[in-house]
Amino acid sequence: xxxxxxxxxxxxxxxxxxxTGACSSSSQGNLLGQQQFKLHFSNVFxxxxxxxxxxxxxxxxxxxxxxxxxxxxxGPSGAGKTSILNVLSGFKATGVKGKFIFxxxxxxxxxxxxxxxxxxxxxxxxxxxxxxxxxxxxxxLKLPSETRAEEKLKIIDNIxxxxxxxxxxxxxxRNLSGGERKRLSMAIELVTNPPVMFFDEPTSGLxxxxxxxxxxxxxxxxxxxxxxxxxxxxxxxxxxxxxDDVLVMSRGKVVYAGPKADMVPTFESAGFAFPDFYNPADxxxxxxxxxxxxxxxxxxxxxxxxxCGECTILSxxxxxxxxxxxxxxxxxxxxxxxxxxxxxxxPAGFCRQLIILTRRSLRTMTRNLIAVQLRVIIHVIVAVLVxxxxxxxxxxxxxxxxxxxxxxxx
Ligand SMILES: Nc1ncnc2c1ncn2[C@@H]1O[C@H](COP(=O)(O)OP(=O)(O)OP(=O)(O)O)[C@@H](O)[C@H]1O
Ligand SMILES: [Mg+2]
Numbered sequence: 520x521x522x523x524x525x526x527x528x529x530x531x532x533x534x535x536x537x538x539t540g541a542c543s544s545s546s547q548g549n550l551l552g553q554q555q556f557k558l559h560f561s562n563v564f565x566x567x568x569x570x571x572x573x574x575x576x577x578x579x580x581x582x583x584x585x586x587x588x589x590x591x592x593x594g595p596s597g598a599g600k601t602s603i604l605n606v607l608s609g610f611k612a613t614g615v616k617g618k619f620i621f622x623x624x625x626x627x628x629x630x631x632x633x634x635x636x637x638x639x640x641x642x643x644x645x646x647x648x649x650x651x652x653x654x655x656x657x658x659x660l661k662l663p664s665e666t667r668a669e670e671k672l673k674i675i676d677n678i679x680x681x682x683x684x685x686x687x688x689x690x691x692x693r694n695l696s697g698g699e700r701k702r703l704s705m706a707i708e709l710v711t712n713p714p715v716m717f718f719d720e721p722t723s724g725l726x727x728x729x730x731x732x733x734x735x736x737x738x739x740x741x742x743x744x745x746x747x748x749x750x751x752x753x754x755x756x757x758x759x760x761x762x763d764d765v766l767v768m769s770r771g772k773v774v775y776a777g778p779k780a781d782m783v784p785t786f787e788s789a790g791f792a793f794p795d796f797y798n799p800a801d802x803x804x805x806x807x808x809x810x811x812x813x814x815x816x817x818x819x820x821x822x823x824x825x826x827c828g829e830c831t832i833l834s835x836x837x838x839x840x841x842x843x844x845x846x847x848x849x850x851x852x853x854x855x856x857x858x859x860x861x862x863x864x865x866p867a868g869f870c871r872q873l874i875i876l877t878r879r880s881l882r883t884m885t886r887n888l889i890a891v892q893l894r895v896i897i898h899v900i901v902a903v904l905v906x907x908x909x910x911x912x913x914x915x916x917x918x919x920x921x922x923x924x925x926x927x928x929x
Contacts, residue, residue, distance in 0.1 A: 556586035556622055556714050556746050558607070561827045563617030565599075565606050565771075575771060576602045580617075581826035582766050582776030584748055586714065589734075589741040589761060591779075592750045593800060594768035595808045600750040601640075603768065604717045607748070608637035635715035640723060642704035646693035647883040650684060650703055651675065653692060657707045659875050660867050678706045682736060691886075698729035702736065709740075716740065718749035727755060734761050756798045769807035774818045776826060789821070790814045905929065 565577035577599050584590050592600045605611040607619075609632045619626035644653065654675045662671065679685055682702045687695060695703065701721055708716065718737065722730035734754075738761050741747040748766075751758070759779070766776040775782055782803060783793050791806050791814060793799075809815050867875065884891055909925040912918050 556744075557583065557620070558626075558715065558746055559583045559620040559826070560607065561618045563606060563615070563619070565602055565611065566614045566616075568614070577606060578771045579823065580768075580771075580773045581823050582773055583826060584715075584746045584764070586744050586746045587741060588746075588763035589738050590746075590748045590764040590766060591754065591759070591762040591800075592748065592766045592768065593754075593803045593807070594774075595804060597770075598768040598807065599771040600768055601719055602771075603766075604637060604719055604748070604750060608632070608635055608715075608717045610637050631715075633711075634713055635717065636708040636711070636713045637717045638704050638708055638719065638721070640719045642700075642707075644692045644700065644703060645879070645883060647691060647886040648879070649689050649691055650679070650695070650699075650706075651688050652879075652882065653703060654678065654706060654710070656875060656879055657710050660872065661710050664867060664871060674710065678709045681709075681739070682706050696729075697724050698732060701725070701733055705736065705740075714744070715746045716748070718747070720750050720752055722754075722758075723752055727758075730754075731758060731761075734758050737761075751800075753804070754798075754800045756800075759798065759800045765803065767803045767807050769809075769815060769819075772819045773822050774807050774815060775803070775822055785821075786818070789818050 560583070561581040563577055563580045564575065566573050566575050568574075580603065592603065594600050602611070606615050609626075609628050612628060619631075621627075621631055648656070655671070658666075658671045658674060662674075679688055682705060684699065684702055684706065687699055692700070692703065705718075705721075721733050721737065725733065734749075734751075737747050737749060741763070754762075762779050764777060765779050765782050767774040767782070775785055777785075779799070783799050786802065786806050787793055791802075793802055806815065806818075866872075905925075905928060909921070909928075912921050912925060
């Protein structure tokens with residue numbers, strides 16, 4: 520619960536991530552003193568083979584994401600938004616070529632996968648588990664086995680509180696609303712508290728109020744010192760205000776990547792006219808949907824030049840945002856919500872996984888008794904049929920073939 524004055528401090532300890540994806544060191548401090556994370560990518564190509572021909576899905580893309588900032592990926596359908604998330608998160612690695620720099624070092628794919636998470640549009644959840652049980656399974660599977668039960672419960676409490684899911688804590692997943700399901704998919708990934716989070720269309724299928732709520736949560740996660748990147752379809756002006764940076768895509772190329780405030784002036788300087796009282800996101804979509812336009816090509820080339828050098832583009836806008844971040848943090852953060860402690864991902868061993876998954880399976884079975892009863896009835900019927908067909912054949916040596924087919928069918 521928030522404290523009475525809506526004011527609190529937040530613990531931040533994200534010094535660095537070693538090759539195992541774990542925290543190498545930590546320091547308690549305020550948000551402004553924390554280490555910045557940066558993910559810079561340049562000359563990235565993603566090629567996929569289709570019917571023996573190579574299809575270039577991402578074509579020489581460049582850009583940069585910085586911690587503490589919420590980034591929106593915009594573009595028309597088929598522009599390559601999901602593909603860029605797949606490639607940057609390391610989810611797709613074959614057919615990918617390019618330079619990825621994470622915190623001024625070459626990205627180590629396995630370590631980066633452990634330190635980041637990717638939440639796809641259709642995140643699979645088990646309908647017959649409650650929110651709390653889903654979270655418990657996630658904690659059991661992802662955190663080291665030596666983590667104490669009280670510690671695990673504290674982590675779950677914290678996440679549920681941050682995502683405002685207290686009221687549906689003991690509700691079955693199948694009864695959750697669309698927004699609550701989205702928040703639960705975030706909650707599952709927040710267990711390891713990754714410093715880099717990618718979301719594919721977290722607001723699609725939600726109304727404007729629920730979308731605003733989700734983006735507000737993402738903003739809160741970003742303000743806490745994470746890199747948050749999300750693909751978003753046609754955001755309203757109000758939603759757009761919450762984003763700090765944008766990356767606009769067009770046919771597998773990046774048209775613009777940088778601070779949101781500079782996007783419209785950049786497009787205008789390339790010769791695109793921005794109508795009065797227009798939503799900048801709609802403007803970006805219109806610009807990126809243009810066919811074979813020379814001005815669009817200029818923007819793509821300009822973005823490449825801008826990001827193929829040192830990673831300094833976003834930092835120019837950083838100072839102005841620091842004050843805003845502190846202000847919003849005072850309103851948004853909750854006492855004791857230790858969001859920024861990166862917890863190392865330590866997948867459970869085989870036996871532990873077997874126990875957790877069997878427990879989960881038994882739990883879902885007991886909640887779907889009709890399916891269990893049907894299964895028992897089918898087993899009985901099949902047993903009676905097989906028994907009737909092969910009745911009393913075991914004692915007759917002349918029926919060897921029938922004996923073999925009986926053993927085979929059993
Ligand atoms: N594995 C693949 N093989 C061949 N083509 C692919 C592959 N994956 C994606 N594509 C193509 O690449 C293009 C970009 O796909 P992507 O899913 O990234 O688009 P998107 O911008 O996310 O679109 P939407 O907004 O509709 O989700 C599409 O034309 C798609 O058909
Ligand atoms: Mg997509």
